[in-house]
Amino acid sequence: MKPDDARLARRVRSEIIRRELNTQKLEVICTHGVAYLGGELGPTRHNRVPDSKREMEIIVMIVRGMPGVRDVDNRVKWVDPY
Numbered sequence: 001m002k003p004d005d006a007r008l009a010r011r012v013r014s015e016i017i018r019r020e021l022n023t024q025k026l027e028v029i030c031t032h033g034v035a036y037l038g039g040e041l042g043p044t045r046h047n048r049v050p051d052s053k054r055e056m057e058i059i060v061m062i063v064r065g066m067p068g069v070r071d072v073d074n075r076v077k078w079v080d081p082y
Contacts, residue, residue: 033070042079052078
């Protein structure tokens with residue numbers, strides 16, 4: 001991964017973390033401006049998410065709007081243990 005791609009991946013991950021979700025198993029890879037999202041996301045005990053599909057749509061929309069991101073390949077699995 002090139003330094004610019006690594007920096008963009010860190011920014012994307014940081015932006016998703018701001019949503020106060022469980023991101024321990026989230027994978028973010030950026031290559032040539034494409035953000036590949038994989039692994040798992042889910043709510044925390046303190047931040048329940050009533051509509052997981054809508055939450056994922058919001059995340060993709062936020063990432064797509066970030067400077068340097070040309071496209072998003074979202075393969076995240078939503079896991080709600082609660």
